[in-house]
Amino acid sequence: MKIPLRDITSTEMSKAFRFGHHGLVIIIKGHEELFFEFNSFERRAALVDLLNKQVEDVQRRLRTGEPEAPSQSKKDALILEELEPAGYLGESASYTDGPRPPPESDTLPAVMFTSNSSTFLAFKPAEKLHITCLTIGSRGDCQPYIALCKRLQQDGHTCRIATHEEYKDWVEGHGIQFTAVGGDPAELMRICVENGMFTVGFLKETLQKFRGWLDDLLETSWKACQGTDLLIESPSAMAGIHIAEGLRIPYFRAFTMPFTRTRAYPHAFAVPERKMGGSYNYMTYVMFDQVFWRAMAGQINRWRRNVLGISSTNFDKMEQHRVPFLYNFSPSVVPPPLDWYEWIRVTGYWFLDDPDDSAEKKWTPPADLVSFIDTAHQLGKKVVYIGFGSIVVSDPEAMTRAVVEAVEQSGVYAILSKGWSDRLATKKNNVHPEVPEIKLPPQIYPIKSIPHDWLFPRIDAACHHGGAGTTGASLRAGIPTIIKPFFGDQFFWADRVEALDVGSSVRKLTVDNLTEAFRAATTDVKQIEKAKLLGQKIRAEKGVDNAVEAIYRDLEYARSLIKQPSTPEHEPLEIAAAGSSRVDGTPDRSVTDSSVNESNQGTSEWSVISGEEGDDRLERRFHPRQHGDRSPSPVPNPKRVSIGSALTAISSAIPKPSLGKRLSYDSRSSDRQ
Numbered sequence: 001m002k003i004p005l006r007d008i009t010s011t012e013m014s015k016a017f018r019f020g021h022h023g024l025v026i027i028i029k030g031h032e033e034l035f036f037e038f039n040s041f042e043r044r045a046a047l048v049d050l051l052n053k054q055v056e057d058v059q060r061r062l063r064t065g066e067p068e069a070p071s072q073s074k075k076d077a078l079i080l081e082e083l084e085p086a087g088y089l090g091e092s093a094s095y096t097d098g099p100r101p102p103p104e105s106d107t108l109p110a111v112m113f114t115s116n117s118s119t120f121l122a123f124k125p126a127e128k129l130h131i132t133c134l135t136i137g138s139r140g141d142c143q144p145y146i147a148l149c150k151r152l153q154q155d156g157h158t159c160r161i162a163t164h165e166e167y168k169d170w171v172e173g174h175g176i177q178f179t180a181v182g183g184d185p186a187e188l189m190r191i192c193v194e195n196g197m198f199t200v201g202f203l204k205e206t207l208q209k210f211r212g213w214l215d216d217l218l219e220t221s222w223k224a225c226q227g228t229d230l231l232i233e234s235p236s237a238m239a240g241i242h243i244a245e246g247l248r249i250p251y252f253r254a255f256t257m258p259f260t261r262t263r264a265y266p267h268a269f270a271v272p273e274r275k276m277g278g279s280y281n282y283m284t285y286v287m288f289d290q291v292f293w294r295a296m297a298g299q300i301n302r303w304r305r306n307v308l309g310i311s312s313t314n315f316d317k318m319e320q321h322r323v324p325f326l327y328n329f330s331p332s333v334v335p336p337p338l339d340w341y342e343w344i345r346v347t348g349y350w351f352l353d354d355p356d357d358s359a360e361k362k363w364t365p366p367a368d369l370v371s372f373i374d375t376a377h378q379l380g381k382k383v384v385y386i387g388f389g390s391i392v393v394s395d396p397e398a399m400t401r402a403v404v405e406a407v408e409q410s411g412v413y414a415i416l417s418k419g420w421s422d423r424l425a426t427k428k429n430n431v432h433p434e435v436p437e438i439k440l441p442p443q444i445y446p447i448k449s450i451p452h453d454w455l456f457p458r459i460d461a462a463c464h465h466g467g468a469g470t471t472g473a474s475l476r477a478g479i480p481t482i483i484k485p486f487f488g489d490q491f492f493w494a495d496r497v498e499a500l501d502v503g504s505s506v507r508k509l510t511v512d513n514l515t516e517a518f519r520a521a522t523t524d525v526k527q528i529e530k531a532k533l534l535g536q537k538i539r540a541e542k543g544v545d546n547a548v549e550a551i552y553r554d555l556e557y558a559r560s561l562i563k564q565p566s567t568p569e570h571e572p573l574e575i576a577a578a579g580s581s582r583v584d585g586t587p588d589r590s591v592t593d594s595s596v597n598e599s600n601q602g603t604s605e606w607s608v609i610s611g612e613e614g615d616d617r618l619e620r621r622f623h624p625r626q627h628g629d630r631s632p633s634p635v636p637n638p639k640r641v642s643i644g645s646a647l648t649a650i651s652s653a654i655p656k657p658s659l660g661k662r663l664s665y666d667s668r669s670s671d672r673q
Contacts, residue, residue, distance in 0.1 A: 032278030182216035256468030348543025387417030478535020
């Protein structure tokens, strides 16, 4: 086995699968983890030390441009070349003495975002589009779309963001149209924090309480997207792919975390405490897709028929793997997996500088905050930012107490931003709505909120919840990042920070764990240096510009995926109102519907097992045609298979995807790093 040292991200010691052995995991860019086991602790330690030294040496040479020292085999080859006569190969001297062709990686065109302005203009649409961005969740889920819309509006397009009502003033303050969709982000976040994302407890509570919430989300999302030429949606909003089919408009997905099946990384909602390998990683996506779709398929199909006027669908018919995807994180943080398709783009972060600035007001730092930071640095103290964003916690007082003690024990200065973490707990506590504040020591500066792009370059480390946007901001500043994950993709970003050795993950928030993390982030020279280098790479990226270029490049491809509605039960009035010459002129893609094939071969009968229209537990019985030799054999009394059995069969049948889809990218990715 040969592994390019420049592609090794890091090495991790882990538990071995065999008793009495010691495990080692090598993490490679865009590839699944490699596992090794040693029968000796000393052998493993020696290999880890050797690998780390060689990887650091290669990375240093790449940064400085220092040529690689020739190995002994290369030296021997050069000596043999000098001893060979000019016509040794039977060719002319001009052939052997002429210039050699550059290596393949230098001659192949780059996969993404290397076109000059002339070729870029060839992809730019001539017409001005009305673009809607649909997303739900926290402030961090909405902020990247503000940055994207502001850039698209510079090209003359009209942009609208459809999200929760509480972000209305913020979005409109940046000159972007706003439309509200249903759902209470604070209540949803509380369930996620208390139960974990998509655990048994989460599904039980959400299925009981959020059936009506989902109906409201679907209805308001459909209304918010009327009159749209192009829809860009976070898949967490769940409605976009169906709305695009109903309106017959091109559709993109955009997300802050990996959502496409791969063997390189686990699903962001199913990150294990230790590396489990490519098969586990791929299985997590399959399991999530199946469980998530089964939980809401009934409601969505009823909504499709009654509101959108299109027929029911299933997971396979949606063909989500063909949808063009924009991932707004850095390829230096999450290298694109080798088994992703070419229409899946990792563009870089969509940073929004001065997010709280609007046309009416500009944010200015308090004078005492600037003095606090300057005083700390004059005293030789490190300044750490501590904030958990929009996380809702049941006991914010206990969390604050642990943070204060850790700051005092580690000897750092801290800027503490509590945000609105306790607003839901206060709302539900009718007896004691006011919780007394904990007295903070002088080395802690409290603040409600603060722009990360202003603060992070001025401090030494950041400790936060691991939201995708906040993680990108702290890594961009080039400072060590400490993540205390609570739910969802936060565990994924904590894992990436540790894998890159630019920070640490605090799974359990205790005084000792926080103290150790603060000390490492402010004193570990290796961690500090790696964080600085990563920050330089991220600052050199142009994530928003790359995303706009990807939209223009893949727009015709997205139009080719528009499905012709198959046998709509009734046509909604909104579709006619939303039509335009551009949409009407969009080429349609002929889609083979399984129901059409079956109608050509025989009749099919659907019978509902349960009494509810929204329940998709269906039986299907095929009846042979009365004539012809191509009739399918009847299937009498089909057995009902449990979801658990079906998912077990699915996971066991997962194929190993070929890495050939991006072999050309593999040869180039090393040169770009």
